Amino acid sequence: MAVAPTPPGRRERNKQAKLDRITAAASELFAEHGVDDVTTQQIADAADIGTGTLFLYARTKGELLLLVQNAHYASALERGRTAAAGTTGALDGLLALLSPVVECNRVQVDNGRTYLREMVFGDPTEPHHAEALSIVAQTERAIADLLSERTRLGGEEAAAMAGVVSAVMFLNLAPSATADASVPEILATMRAQLAAILPG
Incomplete structure (x- = not known):
């Protein structure tokens, strides 16, 4: 019983x-x-x-932001997984997977950029920071799984490329130069960049 x-x-x-x-x-x-x-x-x-x-x-304001944003990012990733399942091809799948994450980041641009900064430079022993890094790892696993299914990349190569794809997204979201860029503009830039590096 x-x-x-x-x-x-x-x-x-x-x-x-x-x-x-x-x-x-x-x-x-x-x-x-x-x-x-x-x-x-x-x-x-x-x-x-x-x-x-x-x-x-939460010991700092940055940790408070991580606390708030982590739930939004986890939800965005789940929406992206669902959207990617309805696509064919690696590039369309990646854009469908990552679009909700990009949209989540741009709801409040300064908050989104600060969130990314806290993930990179925050204290990894803090629980909210660790959770943010876990969401990044989950995102990269989802990217790697998609690449393994839809390209000729093997497991290790797909995992390495997933890190590159993740970096492409973060480098389009974090800089001051892209602070005024719209979601469609960021996604269009990402599409061009990913098309240039994806195999086949």
């Missing part, structure tokens, strides 16, 4: 409720004002907690 899982205790429920309030407050404030123009005090006030409590969940 299966044993029913133990429901979370009051302490765990309170911690989750605070985390949910922090995430909602940070998400709303970052979306409205941009990460650079929001203070941790404003987030704590909006979440109805003290700043000391806030720092138990």
Whole structure:
């Protein structure tokens, strides 16, 4: 007979409720004002907690942004996987897979660029940073799987090319020079760049 899982205790429920309030407050404030123009005090006030409590969940504003954005990026990746399944050919599949990620990054351009910067330069021991890196790894696995299925690349070659494809995307999203570029412009540039490097 299966044993029913133990429901979370009051302490765990309170911690989750605070985390949910922090995430909602940070998400709303970052979306409205941009990460650079929001203070941790404003987030704590909006979440109805003290700043000391806030720092138990995320030590820096960058970590708060990772907390907020990770869920959006994970959802974007799932949408991309679904879209890619409805395509044929490697190039169309890659663009379908990555388009939702690009769109997610451009909802608030400064936040998107800061998110990428935090992923690259943030503290890898922080849990939200580790989760962001996990999403990158999942994205690269999805790219490698698609390349293995639709090109002549073997497993190791597909994995190496997935890193290159991921770098192409990040290099089109992160620089100041592309801050004003629209999603269709970024995707068109990526299409041209990926077409030049994909085998066959």
